[in-house]
Amino acid sequence: MPRIKINGVLIKVAENTSVAAAVMNADLASRVSVSMEPRGPLCGMGICFECRVTVNGVRHERGCLLKVVEGMQVSTDAV
Amino acid sequence: MTSDVVVVGGGIVGAACAKAFLKQGLSVTIVERDLIGGGATAAGMGHIVVMDDSEAQFALTKRSIELWDELVATMPDEVEYERSGTLWVAANERELRAVEPKLEYYLERGVEAELLDGRQLYEAEPGLKPGMAGGFLVPGDAVIYAPCAAAWLNRGARVIRAEVAEVDDGEVLLSSGERLSCQSLIVATGAWATELFSRLPVKPRKGHLAITDRYPGAVRHQLIELGYLKSAHGNSTESVAFNVQPRKTGQLLIGSSRQFGVEHSRVEPHMISKMLARAVEYIPALADMSVIRTWTGFRAATPDKLPIVGLCPGYERTWLATGHEGLGITTSMGTAELLVDLIQGRAGVLQADDFGAERFPHCRV
């Protein structure tokens, strides 16, 4: 079971979990919109861009298209 | 008469003209075949900038900025006016030395400017690739969101969505067969000026742009390489020059490119590649940024890099306002003021002879 950090907090995640699902399981919103609304994934398939998070320092990654990998550092907007 | 003034072309130049005539208490009709602010106005960077290719160009851009400044207080939010200044980057000592006479030139003519040495350059823009020599900062330059500016400037004018088939003296024939007449007809159709006046030396000059996702703080000023002037004011078939603008949204608008002789508006991957490669030479961090969209637009280019503003040769009530190349947003204001002055017989700040069509021998009647 890969262990990752979301906003600095260490979390154990099941195999084959997407970053988006991991963020939702941790009860977090992925991002904050232009008018400061917290947002989470809508489409689950990479077209809505609501699940964007920063992964290993790279901004604007769509969490629903990324599988969680041991050691990943994920940060959401809301921090 | 349809109205006192009819303006053909609803881009930024047409809109600025509309506003200037409305301010004189005249009635204005705008004829636009597609969307207000939908041509080069939408495709470009919305940069309001002083440029010094010639005395005339400097005078036109300087006066235009003064006129833009007068409007700032009344601009609605969606125009997104921001006085972010322009920072011209000198990549090496040679370029920095060449900028010294430029500083004198600006200061002599009353435009605030400042030379930055290497340390000051990186303080202003830490994201620049190491090893650059310095810069030339023009704090009075600004950025707006041009399509909304065009719509705002038009307020009070009547807008007709139609295609113009023919232009006559103080009169246009629409494709529908309807005729519009006026006291003064202004033709501001940008890169398509030759559709109505085939002898005008206006050629479409294609440009590409790319915009990134949001990276607030990555770039703080509009950054342009000094070599931009060579690209813009040169005549080569294909050239790129580094030009990046941070938008209020935190997105980075990346340009610039110029091509002659390409008629289609399709994005050309090799131009995007060249343009972005040049940009990364100045801001290395761009390489990893996410580009969400690319597009193209056509500037209206003239042989001497100055717009054609003045009476249309052979007419008494039809006026031209075209050929603004990459300075349309800026110089729309100066253009409008010059036209109002010419029509009302007033001498203004600008020299009419610099901009009249008669300066081109083959345009004389």
Add this chain to the structure above:
Amino acid sequence: MRYDTIVVGAGPAGLAAARAARRSGNTTLVLDDNWGPGGQIWRGREGLDVDGVELQFSRQLEDVPSDAGQVILATGARELFLPFPGWTLPHVVGAGGLQALVKQGLNVRGKRVVVAGSGPLLLAVAANLSKAGAAVVLVAEQTPWEKVARFAMQLWRWPSKVFEGLRLGSSKYRAGLWPVEAVSGGVVMSDGVRYECDYLACGFGLVPNLELPMLAGCAIENGFVKVNRHQQTSVQCVYAVGELTGIGGVEKAEAEGEAAGSGKVVRGDHGLFVRMLADTFQLREELRKLARPETIVCRCEDVPLSRLGGCLNKREAKLQTRCGMGPCQGRVCGPALEFLYGWPADRVRPPAFPVTVRRLIDG
């Protein structure tokens, strides 16, 4: 390396196309943006390899591939989202969207879910959510009961059309019901009742992913890629299969994929089923009036409905309000605006999906 056939999309249509192309002796490559095959409907399913065909994952194309003798576009469909008050709250997710997230590891054990919107997908989603341990509180179909019943009675024509969990007798399934406002902790439905739920899984049908066909210049007719019975589009060497040519489910997708890959004419006539689906689940008028002036329509740029009404078309809305200028390039707001105002689809600008500057430099 040049391939005889490149297939874009590893869902039912794409996999069938790849299999058929390989069987006809073509060197074949399949590209998909997900991390595994199956597209949406077969997400997570095992055993989807195609003998002798390379499947490349996490490959999202910014433009149509040009280095192949034949390009078969099988990019499928996405959900149609409609704006309504509260739809941007984080507990509101697509119907297919929530199902996809569950298959990606979202834990819904013990969570209460309202499934709403339109189409047979809702029932499949409800069944999958139940299997994952969620408590499905309600399945609300906007189409009136009579139309759903008529549709169900026609299904005998297609004996192999198995709609998972199609138990219309279930008390949880209600027709003629739709969400009017999502609120913290629940949703208010059109019957005036507030249902408590942890998630509202809401999608109003499917729309084809036309971005790549449009970038390729394929002719679009009535909102779908125009093809002949060999699945050829109007562009030389470009084929389109599956939901791209009409929303019609797995069988149509497989038959069309087979045709494109083999060079034969498509088996069977799927037109009737496509029409029945479209007619049955047509969106009702009331859904046009759900959004309030302050309801956000473009989620990328937070553009509210009030700024859009005065615009002429999508392009004007884009220029004047930034609606559609975000990274999704109008994939979410576009179909909604088409439903609300009749504005036809605007083409996306390249890249079809965001790509790094480095990628665009390297070409």
